[in-house]
Amino acid sequence: MTNFVYLGLAIVAEVIATSFLAKAAGFTRLAPTAIAIAGYTVAFYFLSLTLRTIPTGVAYAIWSGVGIVLVSAVAYFWQGQKLDWAAVIGMGLIIAGVLVINLFSKTAGH
Structure with a gap:
């Protein structure tokens, strides 16, 4: 997989996690809390793979x-x-x- 696929997966997992975090009601609802925690775990895993070749500041x-x-x-x-x-x-x-970084930055890891 390319690093931008990993980054895309990290973004999708983070969006899912954050969306369910809003439904977790301060971690008082089990299912949304579990989905949020799992989503953030997946997000950080794929972000860590991304950081092998894309600079941290650009990836973040x-x-x-x-x-x-x-x-x-x-x-x-x-x-x-x-x-x-x-x-x-x-x-x-x-x-x-984000477009400027991806289209014109030499540090974007292309």
Whole structure:
């Protein structure tokens, strides 16, 4: 597998974990808590594989940036949370930053 596949798997696992963390109610609900813990375990495992060749700062910037946008989308559609225009514009800037790193940075591990 390529490192960006590992990074993608880390992002998906983190998004699932964070989404269920919101449903865990302070770790008082067993199933969402277990899914959140398992998701974070998988996320950190795949992130650690990514860090073999992609610099930590670049990997974390992509992981956190894409994760923010995806968690916000899940929260909007699954949990009914609303976003104002400032949040949408900010997330657009995050996406732009991730694209700049991937398209133009020589440290992105391509």
